[in-house]
Every structure is written in C-alpha cells, then in structure tokens.
Amino acid sequence: MDFEDHVEELASDLGVDKEEVTQDLQNLVEYSVPIDEAKQSLRRKYGDGSSGGGTPSAKDIGDVTPDSSNVTVTARVLTAGERSIRYQGSDHVIVEGRLADETGVIDYTAWEDFGLSPGDTITAGNAGVREWDGEPELNLGESTSLAFEEEALEVPYEVGGDATLAELQTGDRAVTIEVEVLECERRTIDGRDGETDILSGVFGDESGRLPFTNWDPAPEIEEGASVRIENAYVREFRGVPEVNVSEFSTVTALDHDVDVGSDAPTMGVGEAVATGGVYDVELVGNLIAVRDGSGLIQRCPECRRVVQKGQCRTHGDVDGIDDLRVKAILDDGTGTVTAVLDDELTKQVYGGDLEDALEEARDAMDQEAVADTIREKIVGREYRVRGHLSVDEYGANLDASSFDESDDDPTERAAAFLEAVDGDAGAGAGVETEVDA
Numbered sequence: 076m077d078f079e080d081h082v083e084e085l086a087s088d089l090g091v092d093k094e095e096v097t098q099d100l101q102n103l104v105e106y107s108v109p110i111d112e113a114k115q116s117l118r119r120k121y122g123d124g125s126s127g128g129g130t131p132s133a134k135d136i137g138d139v140t141p142d143s144s145n146v147t148v149t150a151r152v153l154t155a156g157e158r159s160i161r162y163q164g165s166d167h168v169i170v171e172g173r174l175a176d177e178t179g180v181i182d183y184t185a186w187e188d189f190g191l192s193p194g195d196t197i198t199a200g201n202a203g204v205r206e207w208d209g210e211p212e213l214n215l216g217e218s219t220s221l222a223f224e225e226e227a228l229e230v231p232y233e234v235g236g237d238a239t240l241a242e243l244q245t246g247d248r249a250v251t252i253e254v255e256v257l258e259c260e261r262r263t264i265d266g267r268d269g270e271t272d273i274l275s276g277v278f279g280d281e282s283g284r285l286p287f288t289n290w291d292p293a294p295e296i297e298e299g300a301s302v303r304i305e306n307a308y309v310r311e312f313r314g315v316p317e318v319n320v321s322e323f324s325t326v327t328a329l330d331h332d333v334d335v336g337s338d339a340p341t342m343g344v345g346e347a348v349a350t351g352g353v354y355d356v357e358l359v360g361n362l363i364a365v366r367d368g369s370g371l372i373q374r375c376p377e378c379r380r381v382v383q384k385g386q387c388r389t390h391g392d393v394d395g396i397d398d399l400r401v402k403a404i405l406d407d408g409t410g411t412v413t414a415v416l417d418d419e420l421t422k423q424v425y426g427g428d429l430e431d432a433l434e435e436a437r438d439a440m441d442q443e444a445v446a447d448t449i450r451e452k453i454v455g456r457e458y459r460v461r462g463h464l465s466v467d468e469y470g471a472n473l474d475a476s477s478f479d480e481s482d483d484d485p486t487e488r489a490a491a492f493l494e495a496v497d498g499d500a501g502a503g504a505g506v507e508t509e510v511d512a
C-alpha cells in the first residue's frame with residue numbers, strides 16, 4: 076500500500092475529508108511515526124470504534140506474528156528507553172524496548188507513559204501488533220490496559236540492555252555500552268527547532284568501532300574519554316548502524332580506560348553483506364575482476380563524482396579533474412563485494428602516481444591502459460581488505476582503508492574457517508570429518 080492508498084482507506088473508513096486526512100497523516104509520518112501507528116492514532120482522533128473489536132487473545136510472545144491482530148501478553152520488561160518524537164506538531168516522549176517471556180522476545184513501543192522499567196513483569200491487554208522489517212512489534216497505546224504483576228516472570232534472557240558495539244544492530248533501543256570516544260567533532264546543524272549543536276564521531280570498544288551522534292552534547296563525551304552510556308538507540312546512517320545518544324541517555328565518565336581492539340573483526344563476505352553494513356571490518360578473498368571506471372578517471376570539480384565523457388550527472392558539461400581509483404570485485408566463495416580504493420591505495424597497487432598514469436595513458440593513447448596495468452597486477456590474487464562496508468540496492472561496497480595481499484596459508488585459513496563454522500553451528504559433524512580427512 077502506498078501513502079495515497081492509506082489516505083483513501085482512512086478517509087472512507089472514518090468518513091472524513093481526504094485533504095484533512097492527508098494533512099494529518101503526513102504530519103505523523105514526517106516525524107517518523109510508523110504508518111500503522113499513525114493510522115491508529117487518526118482512527119482514535121476521528122473516533123472510529125470499529126478497529127480492534129473483540130477481546131484479544133492471550134498469546135505467548137513466540138507465537139506473535141506480524142499477522143496477529145491485537146494480543147494480550149504477560150512479559151518481563153528487558154529494556155525501556157525514552158525517546159522524543161514530534162507528533163502532531165509537538166514533542167512527545169515515547170518509550171521503546173524489548174519484552175520477553177519463556178517463549179521469545181519482542182520489541183515494543185509505548186505511546187503512553189506507563190512507567191515501565193527493566194525487570195518489571197507486566198500484562199499488556201489489547202496491545203497492537205505491527206510489522207517492522209519482517210518482524211512483529213508491539214504497540215502499547217491508549218487502548219492498551221497495562222497491569223504490573225507482583226511475581227516476576229522467569230525468562231531465559233538477560234534483563235537490561237548491556238551490549239558490545241559488535242552486537243548492536245539497526246533498530247536496537249535502550250542499549251547500554253561502555254566505550255572510548257575515538258573521534259569527536261562538534262557541528263552546528265539546522266535542527267527542527269533552528270540551529271543546534273551536535274557531536275558526532277566514532278566510539279570503540281574491544282569488539283569494534285561504530286559512528287555516533289550525540290544530539291544533546293554531553294560534556295563527558297570528548298576525544299580520548301572512556302564513558303558508559305545508558306539508553307542509547309541505534310539507527311542506520313549511510314548504510315551502517317549508528318549509535319544515537321539523546322537527551323534521555325545517561326552518560327557517565329568511567330574511571331578506567333575501555334580497551335579498544337586495533338584489529339577490525341574478520342568476517343566472511345556473505346556474512347558481512349548479510350548484516351546490511353559494518354563500520355569497520357576485514358574481508359579476505361580472491362580479487363576476481365577490476366570494474367569499469369577504475370584506473371585513471373575524471374571527477375566533477377563541483378561534486379567530486381566521476382564524470383563520463385566530460386558529463387557530470389548533476390552539473391552537465393564540466394572540466395573533469397584527473398584522479399586515480401580502483402573498484403575491484405572480491406570473492407571468498409560466500410559472497411562478493413566491490414572494494415573501492417582511493418587515490419593513495421590506488422597509487423600503491425599501480426606502483427605509480429597520477430603523473431605516471433597520465434603519461435601511460437598518453438603513450439597508449441588510451442586512458443584504459445592504466446586500468447589494464449592495475450588488472451594485471453591484482454586480478455587472481457588474494458587480498459585482505461579492511462574498511463567501511465555499506466550495502467544498498469546496487470550492491471555491497473567496501474570503502475577500503477587498507478588493502479594488502481594476503482600472506483595467509485590458504486589451507487590453514489580454510490581449516491580455521493571450518494572450525495568457526497563448526498563452533499557456531501554446533502552441528503558440523505560432516506564438516507569435521509572433512510577436515511580430519
């Protein structure tokens with residue numbers, strides 16, 4: 076259903092003018108209220124008693140699917156974090172987190188202040204179910220009855236949101252992390268209430284690194300500091316998870332240093348691509364091809380994008396600036412990524428600088444000669460590439476920060492890989508036999 080369809084449906088269900096519904100719905104959606112909750116809210120506003128009729132059935136969390144209608148669940152509150160959203164023109168505080176019972180966990184959003192805290196056991200009657208990214212989530216709203224149970228429900232999940240950076244995923248809420256601030260800069264942005272200062276940079280811990288934004292600059296967050304942050308949430312920004320520290324987060328300076336690993340986690344290509352993006356990762360694979368648009372290229376002086384035949388897609392006819400880069404396809408048998416090498420890394424693999432490249436192209440009377448030389452040097456060899464992996468509809472790109480020929484013994488690595496697979500899956504009897512053989 077697109078936006079127009081939602082408007083049509085609401086306007087006809089509620090008998091309200093379409094223009095009015097469009098206006099209301101747009102307001103809600105613009106401030107990132109999910110479409111289903113926005114529609115429910117409008118149904119309440121215009122007094123439609125027909126939604127969610129009947130008494131919802133009590134359900135185990137493990138049995139709730141995106142297709143479930145309203146449900147009643149008894150659950151332990153694992154996490155509860157406040158966040159501010161703008162809703163019908165004013166700021167509202169919502170609470171987000173995770174609930175669990177013996178059968179599973181589920182994310183929730185509370186649109187009313189029920190006073191939920193981690194560790195509480197609750198029965199939520201008539202909670203709405205919506206789908207987010209293929210998974211069900213609960214909406215606790217005006218029509219939900221909420222009761223606190225005296226006896227704590229035992230659940231096989233940890234109460235609280237402690238996590239390492241490597242564990243964080245887009246959509247996580249109310250997380251607690253202990254990190255070192257590796258990079259930090261203050262910027263002025265045009266916020267929804269005019270100009271405002273924010274901090275952005277990079278956090279690190281032993282497990283990895285992630286970018287962050289601190290929307291309400293905390294004095295404890297400065298380069299080199301080790302801090303504990305409670306109630307942060309994770310959003311996707313430029314294809315990777317980003318830690319968001321808000322006015323509701325608690326930031327405390329730690330009296331000890333958080334150790335930051337110097338190595339990026341090494342992952343299989345398929346596994347890394349499946350995460351949807353990793354800020355800092357190391358991939359090892361065979362370099363199977365150098366793509367078009369590699370070697371000697373020209374960039375638009377305005378926007379730095381690569382120009383083709385003197386044409387920038389945005390700025391039209393331009394005088395391109397010469398530059399060097401490589402886009403190379405790396406394959407480890409589980410998947411492929413395009414490794415993108417900047418001018419510095421390209422100089423290393425080419426074994427020459429921009430002047431050398433221009434001379435080679437002039438001599439050959441073909442700009443492609445430079446790409447061909449690079450192809451000869453790297454295709455068919457195995458490389459260890461570290462960088463920033465982003466995945467979008469056009470594929471997976473690894474913005475390389477280092478690019479080295481792998482000196483691993485391939486058989487040793489294969490054995491280590493199988494061992495890891497064996498350990499993870501716990502069902503690798505067949506694999507083990509192969510290794511032994």
Ligand SMILES: [Zn+2]
Nearest residue numbers: 375378387390
């Ligand atoms: Zn341009």
